[in-house]
Amino acid sequence: MQIGVPREIKPQEGRVSLLPPQVGELVSLGHTxxxxxNAGALAEAAAxxxxxxxxxxxxxxxxxxxxxxxxxxxxxxxxPEYAFLRAHHILFTNIHAAANRQQLDRLLQARLIAIxxxxxxxxxxxxxxxxxxxxxxxxxxxxxxxxxxxxxxxxRHFEAMPARALVLGLGGVGRGALRTLLGLGLSVVGLDxxxxxxxxxxxxxxxxxxxxDHIHALPRYLGHVDLVLNCVLWDKGRNxxxxxxxxxKDMKRGAVIVDIACxxxxxxxxxxPTTWEDPxxxxxxxxxxxxxxxxxxxxxxxxxxxxxxxxxxxKLIAExxxxxxxxxxxxxxxxxxxxxxxxxxxxxxxxxxxxYTPAEQFLASV
Numbered sequence: 001m002q003i004g005v006p007r008e009i010k011p012q013e014g015r016v017s018l019l020p021p022q023v024g025e026l027v028s029l030g031h032t033x034x035x036x037x038n039a040g041a042l043a044e045a046a047a048x049x050x051x052x053x054x055x056x057x058x059x060x061x062x063x064x065x066x067x068x069x070x071x072x073x074x075x076x077x078x079x080p081e082y083a084f085l086r087a088h089h090i091l092f093t094n095i096h097a098a099a100n101r102q103q104l105d106r107l108l109q110a111r112l113i114a115i116x117x118x119x120x121x122x123x124x125x126x127x128x129x130x131x132x133x134x135x136x137x138x139x140x141x142x143x144x145x146x147x148x149x150x151x152x153x154x155x156r157h158f159e160a161m162p163a164r165a166l167v168l169g170l171g172g173v174g175r176g177a178l179r180t181l182l183g184l185g186l187s188v189v190g191l192d193x194x195x196x197x198x199x200x201x202x203x204x205x206x207x208x209x210x211x212x213d214h215i216h217a218l219p220r221y222l223g224h225v226d227l228v229l230n231c232v233l234w235d236k237g238r239n240x241x242x243x244x245x246x247x248x249k250d251m252k253r254g255a256v257i258v259d260i261a262c263x264x265x266x267x268x269x270x271x272x273p274t275t276w277e278d279p280x281x282x283x284x285x286x287x288x289x290x291x292x293x294x295x296x297x298x299x300x301x302x303x304x305x306x307x308x309x310x311x312x313x314x315k316l317i318a319e320x321x322x323x324x325x326x327x328x329x330x331x332x333x334x335x336x337x338x339x340x341x342x343x344x345x346x347x348x349x350x351x352x353x354x355x356y357t358p359a360e361q362f363l364a365s366v
Contacts, residue, residue: 001318002032004068006061007039010075012276014042014299017072017093018314019307020053027054031318034058034068043303065089070322072314074306075293077103085110087340090322092314094118097337097348098236099264104338104348111341113322117310119335119345124172126305127295132176132231134294135260139165139227140184142256142280148287150226150254155185162186162209166221168242168267169231170197170212173260177229182208189225191215218242223250230259234266236351241269248284255286262292326363333359339366 003026005018016039018026023033035055037047047057058064065071065084073093077085079102085091087110095116097104107114118125125131143163145151152163165181167174170192178201181188187209190201198212213221222228222243228251232242243257248270259271270283273292280289295302313332316325326333336359337345349356357365 001070002034002068003070003072003314003318004058004064005033005035005039005055005072006064006081007036008073008075008296009061009078009080010275010293010296013075013293013296015074015296015303015306016040016043016045016299017074017303017307017310019043019045019303020049020055022307022311022314023050023055024053025311026314026318029315029318032056034064036061036064040303043299045303070314070317072310074303075296076100077106082106085112087111089113090317091115092117092310092317095337097345098351101352104343104352107338108341108343113339114337115313115317115322115326115332116335116337116345117313120313120331121309122331126309127302128172129176129179130298130302130305131260131294132173132178132229133180134297135173135258135289136165136177136180136229138279138289138291138294139229139256139258140181140186142258142287142289143226143254145254148254149256150252152226154181163226164188164224165227165229166191166218166225167229167231168192168215168218169233169261170194170201171231173231174229175201177231177260178205178210181229182210185209186227189213189221191218191221215242219247219250222247223252226252226255228255228257230257230261230267230271232267233261234263236263236266236347238266241265242267244269245284248286251286253285256289257286258289260294262290323363323366326359333363336363 033055035050070090089112091114143149156162164187167190190212202212259268274290279291343356344359344362
């Protein structure tokens with residue numbers, strides 16, 4: 001199969017979907033791997049490294065999309081790439097279709113097969129912990145006075161208490177946030193609906209200034225913290241919020257919200273995606289950091305995790321074709337978003353009020 005690895009064009013996105021070791025493995029299996037020049041430049045994967053692994057270097061995205069059958073990316077398809085899409089393409093990337101109607105329209109119009117990588121991770125996204133760690137580090141920076149924060153240090157000094165943080169959600173992203181915050185010395189409260197997650201976090205961080213509570217206790221803590229980190233992936237069909245706009249008035253002066261999950265109008269009502277070029281905005285005096293590709297700030301590390309995680313899926317698709325690969329692997333089938341102009345992802349159908357055919361039914365009929 002002809003496998004294409006284009007350069008990511010999202011602002012400040014340095015990740016690449018496959019690194020030279022994975023390319024070499026695919027080439028050894030008889031596949032052709034096309035890599036756009038400079039695709040891995042920010043991930044310490046130089047063009048000559050790809051060439052040494054057996055990849056064919058392609059000058060631009062248009063030529064790569066024209067020749068490749070399987071397109072492997074990290075981020076969603078952006079408008080400059082829409083014209084490159086063809087019916088013979090198999091697209092494997094993080095699509096987040098429910099939140100982007102324009103992109104989904106184009107995928108359906110192109111009649112290609114699209115598989116959402118974010119739906120395929122049985123053990124959670126390989127970049128989720130990284131997102132929590134980097135998001136927490138940005139939050140700590142924003143607590144400092146020159147950035148408009150409360151001016152508390154992240155460690156206890158003299159008689160001044162350290163900055164206090166509230167972490168919403170103790171899954172993979174939340175655990176990453178705790179590693180950074182508690183490692184630096186902050187005082188942290190973690191909230192989650194899951195008793196096992198709360199107990200695990202308490203056991204891991206028993207020597208630190210950490211406590212866990214149920215998410216229902218959020219109003220009790222909100223007015224006393226310098227930093228709130230949202231690590232909860234919100235159901236896009238919900239109309240309620242963990243933190244509503246009205247609740248912002250309860251937050252202390254200089255407080256900041258870092259929304260790592262970054263669902264527009266999701267757990268944080270006032271969230272909207274931002275970029276590394278312009279990451280912070282204020283609502284009712286509360287600063288919000290809502291960069292929607294946080295792991296892109298560490299492309300070397302993030303690319304390594306992503307490439308290893310997706311390689312088994314890429315090999316399965318390349319060997320058997322996309323639909324047969326989905327029949328053979330239920331986690332891959334979870335990510336099947338559309339094929340031949342048919343929407344197969346339930347969440348996107350529900351959020352955008354579109355007709356759809358469940359993936360299992362579609363796969364059984366073709």
